[in-house]
Amino acid sequence: MDDQLEDFKKTFFEESTDLLGMAEMHLMDLSITEPSAESLGAIFRSVHSIKGGAGAFGMERLVKFTHSFESVLDALRSGKITIDKSRHDLLMKGFDVVSDLVREAKGDVQLPADREATVLADLNDWWPQDGGHGGSGGGTAKAAVAVKKIQKFIVRFKPLRTLYAKANEPLLILRQIKNLGNAIIACTTGGVPTLDRFDPEEAYIGWIIQIETDIGEAALMEVFEFVDVDSELSIQLQPDGPQTIETPFAAAAPATTEDPGQEVAKTAQAAAPAKDGGKEKEASEKSAAVTSIRVDLDKIDRLVNMVGEIVITQAMVAEQLKQLNIESKNLMNGLESMQQHTRELQDSVMSIRAQPVKSVFQRMPRLVRELASTLNKDVRLVTAGENTEVDKTVIEQLSDPLTHMIRNSVDHGIEMPDKREAAGKPREGTILLSAEHRSGRIVIQIVDDGGGINRERVKQKCIEKGLINPDAQLTDEEIDNFIFLPGFSTAEKISNVSGRGVGMDVVKKNIQALGGRVNVVNKPGQGSRFVLSLPLTLAVLDGMVVTVGAERYVLPLTSIIELLRPTPEMISKLITHGDLIHIRGEYIRLLYVHDVFNIRDAITNPADALVVLVEVDGGQKVGLVVDEVIGQQQVVIKSLESNYRQIEGVSAATILGDGRVALILDVIGLRQILLDRAASTHPRTLEAAS
Numbered sequence: 142m143d144d145q146l147e148d149f150k151k152t153f154f155e156e157s158t159d160l161l162g163m164a165e166m167h168l169m170d171l172s173i174t175e176p177s178a179e180s181l182g183a184i185f186r187s188v189h190s191i192k193g194g195a196g197a198f199g200m201e202r203l204v205k206f207t208h209s210f211e212s213v214l215d216a217l218r219s220g221k222i223t224i225d226k227s228r229h230d231l232l233m234k235g236f237d238v239v240s241d242l243v244r245e246a247k248g249d250v251q252l253p254a255d256r257e258a259t260v261l262a263d264l265n266d267w268w269p270q271d272g273g274h275g276g277s278g279g280g281t282a283k284a285a286v287a288v289k290k291i292q293k294f295i296v297r298f299k300p301l302r303t304l305y306a307k308a309n310e311p312l313l314i315l316r317q318i319k320n321l322g323n324a325i326i327a328c329t330t331g332g333v334p335t336l337d338r339f340d341p342e343e344a345y346i347g348w349i350i351q352i353e354t355d356i357g358e359a360a361l362m363e364v365f366e367f368v369d370v371d372s373e374l375s376i377q378l379q380p381d382g383p384q385t386i387e388t389p390f391a392a393a394a395p396a397t398t399e400d401p402g403q404e405v406a407k408t409a410q411a412a413a414p415a416k417d418g419g420k421e422k423e424a425s426e427k428s429a430a431v432t433s434i435r436v437d438l439d440k441i442d443r444l445v446n447m448v449g450e451i452v453i454t455q456a457m458v459a460e461q462l463k464q465l466n467i468e469s470k471n472l473m474n475g476l477e478s479m480q481q482h483t484r485e486l487q488d489s490v491m492s493i494r495a496q497p498v499k500s501v502f503q504r505m506p507r508l509v510r511e512l513a514s515t516l517n518k519d520v521r522l523v524t525a526g527e528n529t530e531v532d533k534t535v536i537e538q539l540s541d542p543l544t545h546m547i548r549n550s551v552d553h554g555i556e557m558p559d560k561r562e563a564a565g566k567p568r569e570g571t572i573l574l575s576a577e578h579r580s581g582r583i584v585i586q587i588v589d590d591g592g593g594i595n596r597e598r599v600k601q602k603c604i605e606k607g608l609i610n611p612d613a614q615l616t617d618e619e620i621d622n623f624i625f626l627p628g629f630s631t632a633e634k635i636s637n638v639s640g641r642g643v644g645m646d647v648v649k650k651n652i653q654a655l656g657g658r659v660n661v662v663n664k665p666g667q668g669s670r671f672v673l674s675l676p677l678t679l680a681v682l683d684g685m686v687v688t689v690g691a692e693r694y695v696l697p698l699t700s701i702i703e704l705l706r707p708t709p710e711m712i713s714k715l716i717t718h719g720d721l722i723h724i725r726g727e728y729i730r731l732l733y734v735h736d737v738f739n740i741r742d743a744i745t746n747p748a749d750a751l752v753v754l755v756e757v758d759g760g761q762k763v764g765l766v767v768d769e770v771i772g773q774q775q776v777v778i779k780s781l782e783s784n785y786r787q788i789e790g791v792s793a794a795t796i797l798g799d800g801r802v803a804l805i806l807d808v809i810g811l812r813q814i815l816l817d818r819a820a821s822t823h824p825r826t827l828e829a830a831s
Contacts, residue, residue, distance in 0.1 A: 152308060153194040155435060157243045160187040162503055165236055169506040173224055181218035184232075188214060190367065191239065195246065197313045203242040206257050209264050210235050216268045228267060233507065234260050291322075291355050293379040299329070299347030304371035306342075315348065317364050322354025347373070438533065441494055445680050448490045449777035452681075455483045456774075456798030484775070491532065491678055498576045498585070499527035501539050505547050505574060512551045519558050519569040520551055526576035531583045532678035538655055539585075539675075542648040546587045546671055547572065549645060554591035554669055564666070566590065581683060582657075582699055585673040593665040596620045602629065621663045625649045653809050655679065656697065656792055658757065674699075682778050682805065686771040686797070687753065689734045690743035693803045694767070695776055695795060700808045702754040702762065704770060709748045719818065722752060722764045729754065731764045732815045734806075737790055744768045757812045765811065774798075778805065790814055 164187035167180040192207035213235075216222045224232075238257045245252045296318070300311055318324055326348055333345045354361065358376055365374055459476055502524050513520040555561075555570035562568050573588040596617060603609045603623050623629060627646040652659045657675035676682070676699070684695035705724070713721045713728070720731040731752065735743030744750040744766075753765045776795035781788060781804075792807035 149308065150198055152435065153198065154243065154247050157191050157194065160190055161236060161240050161243070162500065163187060165233075165507065166503045168229075168232055168236065169503075169510070171224075171229065173226060173229055176217070176224055178218065181214065185211065185214040185218055186366065188239065189363070191243070193313060193317065196317075197310065198246075200242075200246045202257075203239070203246055206238060206242060206261060209261055210239065213264050213268045222268055231260070231263050231267065235264065291353055292357070293351065293353050294358065294361060295377045295379060296350040296352065296361070297347070297373070297375045298350065298365070299373040300344045300368070301371050301373070302342055302344045304368050305344060307371065309368050309371065311348070311368075314364060314368065315350075318350055318352060321356055321361065321364070322352050324350055324352040324354075326350050436493075441490075445490055445494065448487050449680065452483055452487055452775070452777055453796045453798075455479060457800055460798035487681065487775075491680060492530075494533050494678070494680075495530040496533050496536055497528045497530050498536060498539070498583075501536055501543060502527045502574060502576070504540070505543065508544060508547055509551055509572065512548060513555075516552065517557070518551065518555055520555050520572060521569055522547075522572050522574060524574045529576040529578060529583060531576075531675070532680065534679045535583070535655060535675055535677070538651060542651045542673070543574070543585070543587070545645065545648050547574070550587055550589040550591065550669075550671075554589040554593070556592050560592075578677070579674075581677065583675050583677055585675070587671045587673075588668065590668040593667055593669050594621050594624065594661070594663040596663070596665065599623050617663070621661050624661070625659070656682075656807075658809065680778055681775055682793075682795075683773070683775050684795075684805065685753070686774055686803065687734075687751075687767040688769045688771060689738070689767050690740040692738070692740055693771070693797065693801065694734065695774075695803050695805045696753060696755065696765070697805070697808065698773065700755045700757075702756055704751060704753050706750075707747055707752055712747050719815070720747065722747070724754075727762075729762045729764050730815055731766055732811055733766045734811075735766075737811065737814060755808045757809050761812065763808065763812050763815060765806075765808075776803075776805070 164184045167183045171177065171180050171184075188207050188211045192204055192211055195203040195207065213222070214232075217224060238260050241250065241252055241256060244250045298311070298314070300309075304311070315326055318326070327350075329347045329349060330345070332347075333339075352361075358378060361376060362369075365372070459480065462472070462476065505524070506522050509520055509522040550572050555572070556564070556566075558568040561570065571590050573586070575588075576583060576585045578584075599620050600609070600615070600623075603620075603626075604611050606629070608623070608626065609615065625645050625648070629646070649659055652673055652675065655675055656679070657673060660672045660674075662670040662672070676697075682695070683698040685698055685701055687694050687696060707722055711723050712731075713723060715721065721728045722731055731747060733745070733747075734740070735745070747766050750766050750768055751770060753767060753770075755763055755765060757763060774797075776797070778793045779795055781791060781794050784794075788804070790807055790810045791804045792810070793805045795803055795805060797803050
């Protein structure tokens, strides 16, 4: 039973996280002038659900705070009090407290005893728990306070089997009912069959409740709002004056029959007759069937790994049959069919891990709001493509880079309102955060309509730091990319927001660690656009298999621009170090892969080899010199750092169809090697890593 209770608790914490995220999103979208009834209702229901679950597990501190918080939200949605900017900030603080209390109940943190004291006092001042009026509500709240009328209701509640399938507990609902007034509850057992016909997954019992309360029918209905579709439910207001109480409630008084239970069951059967042939009930159950389940991420990871091994094994079988030269049409058709099914299986398994970027995006509006308030700026965040899906492992690594980039746009990009107005812009700046799928990758853009990157200021800072010579001739693109250097900042003084030179270099490192790249497009006076391009998953990769000597390497397909065999006239040698290839009026540096990894017996003359043009940061190109191309193949990514150590110029490894290990090349790392060599007259080589 303890294990089952822990499972319920785990589900509660998972759902609480989802509820808090959804509620915070609604709160950020909440208009102060015309608050949406739908948003207020969603926020209220989230807190209400967390309170109910916390009460079931005896989390008294969380229950106490959410009860007060819920009362304020209820008064707000019913129009008894109004909201302004300061009260909106108070609601945000309230959600911070709820989030902290949930984490404490989970055991993640230990909060000080007075964590919620200030917020609780402010909430009580806004809407006192005794039903009085708060300052913000003014006369509206005072006029709404009236003597509450005691009413009597008869509630008939009969769960369906789907209610239990969703891990709901009727006992918690009955306990909540008893806290709302003077209640008498009777259980109806007339539908319980004999043991030989008993279905342990079926719902047989129900309850009839008589309650005297002052909360009203709508508030009483809210107790059942999350289970109403999974139950037969009716709430009837009883008229004033003398009444005949239904027999079930006689169970609360001394029994007048030999078997009161039989009397209760008979009355219940009359009060809730079965539907014709059970067909309507069956249809109701089907319509409310469970459509999703929660699965531990570890289980999915193991499944992904096993599918990856199946893909490798399938490739090995195909390679072995190819070498045996077996000519069998049926065998080849079967192999092709297996390959197709394996690919579909892999795609299906990967889609299980896929999640919308909404979970990251929904944290950003509050960041913008609080940062803009600190800087005394007017900034609005617009999001698009929140439902674009990407692998969970990628999502987990997106939060920090996006946070840094959004902070950068608010702090350095968006100008002060007066300056914007003087430049003919709206006083309110706009930041667009968008996501979309493009060419097998996810592209995330952060676009602002601010002042853009001040290139003269950036160049001057680089000169001051000794990064460039004062007379250096740099392109606009090269200047823009200096903002990604470690320790670089254009802030005049250090503050809580910026000035320490930590941020954009972290963004670049984190994105590159994910196999992605970041570009900046700058329009001085009009704004800037940061573009993140990331793989959809870190488990598989579409790559091009190439040979260098006796070794094989994999190049990410998304990085490849074109492949060509150059003529001798296309190759030029630099005086210092390195070669160039001239293609359509453009000179591109060449990098010899065999030289980097010290591979013997490789083709050294580029005119006899193959050049693979790849794209790196900022649209820059590099020509990788390899021997031959074997072909395109989807490979399963194996981490080198987990199994060996990090190798410069290599991002990961994979197992090919013949069972050999092939290294997956890091084109960004290779370009850095090229730049390092260009800056030195002493070429360096790496250890043979294969």
